[in-house]
Amino acid sequence: xxxxxxxxxxxxxxxxxxxxxxxxxxxxxxxxxxxxxxxxxxxxxxxxxxxxxxxxxxxxxxxxxxxxxxxxxxxxxxxxxxxxxxxxxxxxxxxxxxxxxxxxxxxxxxxxxxxxxxxxxxxxxxxxxxxxxxxxxxxxxxxxxxxxxxxxxxxxxxxxxxxxxxxxxxxxxxxxxxxxxxxxxxxxxxxxxxxxxxxxxxxxxxxxxxxxxxxxxxxxxxxxxxxxxxxxxxxxxxxxxxxxxxxxxxxxxxxxxxxxxxxxxxxxxxxxxxxxxxxxxxxxxxxxxxxxxxxxxxxxxxxxxxxxxxxxxxxxxxxxxxxxxxxxxxxxxxxxxxxxxxxxxxxxxxxxxxxxxxxxxxxxxxxxxxxxxxxxxxxxxxxxxxxxxxxxxxxxxxxxxxxxxxxxxxxxxxxxxxxxxxxxxx
Numbered sequence: 001x002x003x004x005x006x007x008x009x010x011x012x013x014x015x016x017x018x019x020x021x022x023x024x025x026x027x028x029x030x031x032x033x034x035x036x037x038x039x040x041x042x043x044x045x046x047x048x049x050x051x052x053x054x055x056x057x058x059x060x061x062x063x064x065x066x067x068x069x070x071x072x073x074x075x076x077x078x079x080x081x082x083x084x085x086x087x088x089x090x091x092x093x094x095x096x097x098x099x100x101x102x103x104x105x106x107x108x109x110x111x112x113x114x115x116x117x118x119x120x121x122x123x124x125x126x127x128x129x130x131x132x133x134x135x136x137x138x139x140x141x142x143x144x145x146x147x148x149x150x151x152x153x154x155x156x157x158x159x160x161x162x163x164x165x166x167x168x169x170x171x172x173x174x175x176x177x178x179x180x181x182x183x184x185x186x187x188x189x190x191x192x193x194x195x196x197x198x199x200x201x202x203x204x205x206x207x208x209x210x211x212x213x214x215x216x217x218x219x220x221x222x223x224x225x226x227x228x229x230x231x232x233x234x235x236x237x238x239x240x241x242x243x244x245x246x247x248x249x250x251x252x253x254x255x256x257x258x259x260x261x262x263x264x265x266x267x268x269x270x271x272x273x274x275x276x277x278x279x280x281x282x283x284x285x286x287x288x289x290x291x292x293x294x295x296x297x298x299x300x301x302x303x304x305x306x307x308x309x310x311x312x313x314x315x316x317x318x319x320x321x322x323x324x325x326x327x328x329x330x331x332x333x334x335x336x337x338x339x340x341x342x343x344x345x346x347x348x349x350x351x352x353x354x355x356x357x358x359x360x361x362x363x364x365x366x367x368x369x370x371x372x373x374x375x376x377x378x379x380x381x382x383x384x385x386x387x388x389x390x391x392x393x394x395x396x397x398x399x400x401x402x403x404x405x406x407x408x409x410x411x412x413x414x415x416x417x418x419x420x421x422x423x424x425x426x
Contacts, residue, residue: 002341063292176221220252246362288423368413
């Protein structure tokens with residue numbers, strides 16, 4: 001997409017955008033656009049971003065190469081010659097997943113009802129932060145939408161809106177927005193927060209395991225907005241450093257995997273029976289399947305994004321991309337998650353430019369943060385939950401992100417918990 005010649009070819013536009021960003025940074029006195037962009041982020045410098053990505057890259061590439069050998073052997077067994085190609089990887093990885101984990105998505109989806117997953121996300125917020133959710137009968141912008149009043153100890157906290165189903169007028173993906181952000185000045189205002197997803201309608205609506213994770217992810221963003229407790233709207237909720245904003249959302253995903261949560265809410269839509277332990281074990285066991293591939297395709301995109309913005313703007317972004325991937329020794333059977341001509345994170349606006357790394361930066365923190373609950377032996381430890389709310393969820397951008405994280409965890413994280421969570425630890 002975006003690289004086929006003609007009026008819809010984006011490659012020249014990519015080059016122009018990169019040149020204009022470099023010019024802006026130079027006019028403002030910075031060595032590069034990456035230096036300019038990262039100054040206010042948690043990472044601070046391009047060198048810190050590169051160090052993180054390379055710390056993850058080497059073990060991820062080693063795992064991907066080991067997996068490539070297995071997939072190549074499967075190809076040979078079927079009489080297919082030649083090198084493993086990107087289109088082969090998906091096919092043989094799917095066959096391997098069935099063989100090793102015996103996990104059929106059609107077998108899993110009946111246990112992930114949308115309604116039950118919404119209940120699960122609310123129930124976890126109730127146990128962690130004392131929030132209560134009550135349906136509201138109010139007019140909304142589409143019949144698919146629904147709203148809840150969020151309270152705590154009888155006090156109004158927020159209004160939460162869920163817009164969960166795909167439709168033709170909606171762009172793809174999932175996101176969280178604040179129709180009104182929390183503030184105390186110049187007047188007190190409570191937040192009105194919306195989660196937007198693109199789940200398939202059904203009677204009932206059934207989700208994949210990944211869909212359920214998406215629901216928890218976006219609700220983590222919503223909690224960041226709803227529990228905000230700062231003075232000024234400009235720093236409330238998710239108005240934080242880009243490489244910190246994904247921490248609450250990615251962290252909240254972990255509660256979906258808590259066995260007692262799945263046991264209570266992952267119930268069959270016809271029988272009401274909980275997911276059998278054998279199937280639950282398969283779901284959790286397959287969570288890190290093919291993680292070498294997933295990590296390599298992500299880190300490659302993040303490294304190319306960083307390289308585009310760190311030095312002089314490339315006249316030919318595609319040549320620069322090829323150079324960076326060659327220097328990284330990119331596995332031949334894996335491509336970047338986002339090809340440059342349609343890399344919307346980087347080129348549709350400045351939000352994730354020189355910042356696509358931020359998902360990984362946040363994942364380092366979310367893996368380490370949830371490990372704190374695991375060390376307590378209780379995913380709903382009241383003292384830790386209070387600290388999480390006080391130091392991270394309620395503070396918005398009122399203090400430096402590193403200071404907030406250290407206040408919660410007592411130290412900055414390393415990549416060890418992330419590698420362990422992704423199944424990439426040695």
